[in-house]
Structures are given as structure tokens and as C-alpha cells.
Amino acid sequence: MNELVSQASERLRSQGGRMTSQRRLLLSILDSLGEHPTAEELLLIARKQDPDLNLSTVYRTLRWLEAENLVSTRLFAEGRRQERFDAALPSEHHHFICTRCKNVIEFDTDLLDEIKTQFQDSSGASVDTGSIELYGLCPDCRQRSIVQETGMEVG
Amino acid sequence: MNELVSQASERLRSQGGRMTSQRRLLLSILDSLGEHPTAEELLLIARKQDPDLNLSTVYRTLRWLEAENLVSTRLFAEGRRQERFDAALPSEHHHFICTRCKNVIEFDTDLLDEIKTQFQDSSGASVDTGSIELYGLCPDCRQRSIVQETGMEVG
């Protein structure tokens, strides 16, 4: 049984909820999938194992996970205003989004703490969380655009 | 005539577009308003001067401004997935959002450049833009929550 499923089971138990086959399926997919699926994408994957699974169940499960802080919800500016769900358990990490191919690369930095402190000190607010999004060209797209513009390879 | 209006006029001229009364009104509001209105909020303000103005005109104007890089569009995670429009001309700045009262405070930092460089160097991507969102309690809400929990004032 994977991490998310057991985490969730525990919380369900403590709040009189029930671990259903639908939830178990969705949780196990979320746990193993190293991506940021939309609700639809998650549904499509899950339907390979449970063809009757319904989209509203997917949403209800995701919203519950969100409330339990077991997934975070992101709106990468990819044109759409469709939510993507990030099951990486509460490790604070950030995202680079390629403006050409929309690929997402996760990254980490310890400089955000400094920014938080900087802002707290200058404003009097108290900062809990923070997230950074970077936009640009991923290594592949960058390579391609250089080749296209100059005919040259890059080192 | 304010900055946004003249900027926009210029661009419209160069692309065979027309400066209409609706656009002039919306632009002047956006230019003076120091906030991040939604399309609806902007409509409500504008209707004080032009009661017949339509929401689709507001959206069309905002989308054009977006394409011209004269406004940026943000989706602060305030529960809603409604877009907010930021007319602050292309100065790169960031946002703190109070999780209690949803107030937004803008801030600046030079540490993001370091983060960009750090990521570029380690990944091989090229980063164009980036944005930071911080979440927590604004000074007022923080004050209130301390008073409420401890009965004490804070220095």
C-alpha cells in the first residue's frame, strides 16, 4: 500500500470517512504518477481500471485531498484556466514552465526563505508559504530555437 | 491623457485598430486604479460613466492589452478561479496574498534573478520571466489573530 493511500486511510478513519475503491484507485495513481494531471487526465488514466468512474468523483476526491493538504492545486498559465493537481507530498518545490511545449520542470531553492524573511521584515506580515513560477524555454525547445535561428548547435 | 491610453493609441494606430470611447474609459480606469480588478469589477466601475458598457467588451479589451503586454493576468489562489488584471506596466513585481482577508500586497526583490540564474545553470533551460506568490497573514490580520489568541498586543 503506497504512502498516499495509507495517509488518506488514516485521516478518513479519524473523521468517519470511508475508503472506497474509487478513492484507492485515484490515490494510487496520484502517488505513482510523476506529473501534474488535470482532473480529466486523471479520470482517463483511472478509467483503464474502473471504466465507470465518474468525473465528479475525481473532483470530490481531489478537493478532499486539497483540504487535507495532501495535494496542492496549481494554475500554470498555459492559456487554459484548468487546474492541475500536484501530489508531491508537502515538500515545498517550485515550477518552471516551458512557454513553447508547456512542459513543467520542478526545482528547488533555498533562496525563497530569504525572500520570505525580507518581505516579512519590511512589511510586518507573516508569511507561511510561497511559490515560484519561472517561464522560458526548456532545454529541448531552447536548443531547437537556437538551431532554427542560427543553424548552429549549442554547447 | 494618461500613460496607458497613449501607449494603447499608438499601438492601435500602427495596427489599423480604433480608439473607441469604451477602450478609452477602460484604459483610464486601469491606469489610475491601484488594484487588481476582475473583469466584473472593472465593468462595475466603468458603468458609472458608461452604463451600456458590456462585459464582453471588457474582456475583449483586456485580452488585447494582454497580447500587447500592457496588462498581466493573474490567478491568485483565492478559492475562485477568476482572473485578475494587473495594469502595472511591465515592471516585474510580486504578490503577497493574505489568506484571511485576501488582500494583496505587492513587493519587489532582487533575489529572483539569482534564482533564475541558479535554475538556468543547473537545468540548461533559458528563463525569461518569473513570479513569486507568498501567502500568509497581512499585518492587520496577523495583529488580530495574535490579539485573539493571546489577548496581547504585538510590538
Add this chain to the structure above:
DNA sequence: ATAATTATTGCAAATGATTTGCAATAAGGG
């Protein structure tokens, strides 16, 4: 000025994403 051209508007209907009400189903405690 006046007329001709066509970008832009207001309106209504369409779309895309997510949410909700409700009757039927199925966890899980006794």
C-alpha cells in the same frame, strides 16, 4: 462635409471547467 469601409460593440447563445442535488449503492461497525 458626406459617403464608403470595416473595426468594434452589445447582445444572446455557446463553451469549458467545476460544482451540486438526489436517488441508488456500498463501506464498515455492531
Add this chain to the structure above:
DNA sequence: CCCTTATTGCAAATCATTTGCAATAATTAT
């Protein structure tokens, strides 16, 4: 195995935004 009621699937509703189209108005040419 039975009960209670949390959860599901389905359909309809809602929210935010977009689109088609005929009417209108900003420019340009006369």
C-alpha cells in the same frame, strides 16, 4: 448479515469567459 449513512454516478446547474452576428461608429477616401 443487517443497518446506518458516507459516497457514488448521473444530470442539471453554476461560474467565468468566449464567440457569432447584426447594428453601430471610427477612420479614410471622395
